[in-house]
Amino acid sequence: MKLVHAPQFRTQLLQWYGQSARAMPWRETTNPYPIWISEIMLQQTTVTAVIPYYHAFLAAFPTVEALAAADEQAVLHHWQGLGYYSRARNIHKCAKILMADYNGIFPKTPEELEKLPGIGPYTSNAIAAFAYNTPAAVLDGNVERVLTRLTADATPLPQAKPKLRILAHKMSDDKNSRLYNNAIMELGSVLCTPKNPKCLLCPVQKFCRAFADDIPQNFPVKSPKKARPNKHGKAYILLNTQGEIYLQQRSDKGLLANLWEVPHTGWEAKKGLPSLFGIHFKRAKNIGKIKHVFTHFSLELDIYFIETETPKNTENMFNLNNLPPLSNLIKKVLDCAKL
Ligand code: SF4
Numbered sequence: 001m002k003l004v005h006a007p008q009f010r011t012q013l014l015q016w017y018g019q020s021a022r023a024m025p026w027r028e029t030t031n032p033y034p035i036w037i038s039e040i041m042l043q044q045t046t047v048t049a050v051i052p053y054y055h056a057f058l059a060a061f062p063t064v065e066a067l068a069a070a071d072e073q074a075v076l077h078h079w080q081g082l083g084y085y086s087r088a089r090n091i092h093k094c095a096k097i098l099m100a101d102y103n104g105i106f107p108k109t110p111e112e113l114e115k116l117p118g119i120g121p122y123t124s125n126a127i128a129a130f131a132y133n134t135p136a137a138v139l140d141g142n143v144e145r146v147l148t149r150l151t152a153d154a155t156p157l158p159q160a161k162p163k164l165r166i167l168a169h170k171m172s173d174d175k176n177s178r179l180y181n182n183a184i185m186e187l188g189s190v191l192c193t194p195k196n197p198k199c200l201l202c203p204v205q206k207f208c209r210a211f212a213d214d215i216p217q218n219f220p221v222k223s224p225k226k227a228r229p230n231k232h233g234k235a236y237i238l239l240n241t242q243g244e245i246y247l248q249q250r251s252d253k254g255l256l257a258n259l260w261e262v263p264h265t266g267w268e269a270k271k272g273l274p275s276l277f278g279i280h281f282k283r284a285k286n287i288g289k290i291k292h293v294f295t296h297f298s299l300e301l302d303i304y305f306i307e308t309e310t311p312k313n314t315e316n317m318f319n320l321n322n323l324p325p326l327s328n329l330i331k332k333v334l335d336c337a338k339l
Helices: 006-020 032-042 047-060 064-069 072-079 085-101 121-132 141-151 161-171 174-190 328-336
Strands: 230-240 244-246 285-293 298-308 317-319
Touching (some): 047 072, 072 085, 141 161, 230 328
Antiparallel strands (some): 230 244, 244 317, 285 298
8 A cells, every 4th residue: 555645645635624624513622522422423323413413412411520420321312313322331431431530531642542431443543633633543434435545455444454544644644633634534525425536626636546547436445245144023012001101121231231122022032922911912913014224133023012901010111202212223113103
């Protein structure tokens, strides 16, 4: 992977960014706390979708201290809709560690930041660069795409990551880390897009091997994806005559930990019909089917509906207007019954 002419490349890139940068709330601050929250939310979620969640989350938990002191259920509540709930749990855990061991102050180097839960190589570099202007190379999917096109390197991802990391460090501007990293991410997001890159508008076109060879769309090369296994199960919506729904809380470990769900047969291993209040689940009415894709598998659930006399369990019966934190999967289940 050959290095493009870094100083000239940076000048062209920063000039363009100075004129074209999009306004984003987390770019208007150097406070590591909101920067961290935005970076975690932006994993797997688009900028437009994140903005309202970002504002609402910071309104509810304006400081690391407030977040650390919050109840986990309240944090999960504010994460509803973003999915990938382990991110919210890690944010909460991390805030507690920051208060207990770091006096509420974020470390300044990627190495120190990476010791905190939920902060990997990408996020540690992003916080260090955007909050503290620490020399760091932020390498997300956008930057990977730009770098593989600039160098026309055909090593497939993810195997190419180690050398892309080295290249990203060589190219970055140590005195201007905040600006440079924002600029190259913006280039990948706005012009050097996965499909139909806008090369004719690109400020670094003259440094780009893929453009010179007229093959930008060939990069990055990706290793073939493994097929996702399919799993199946049955989920039961149980309403009492007061219109309350039965929900149970998942364990505090593993997938969708601590979130609430309707009773189901399980999908990890066949568990058979749930058993609650002596209800005959075999009489439940099938009302449809939903599909949900997790990172490592896709799930198909047959949805059943039962209306029953009041189960006297107040802990697990919820008014539909006041539900505890639910995963997107369970929201789909409830949508199936138009609840
Ligand atoms: Fe990307 Fe095209 Fe610019 Fe090359 S010239 S960096 S392919 S937008």
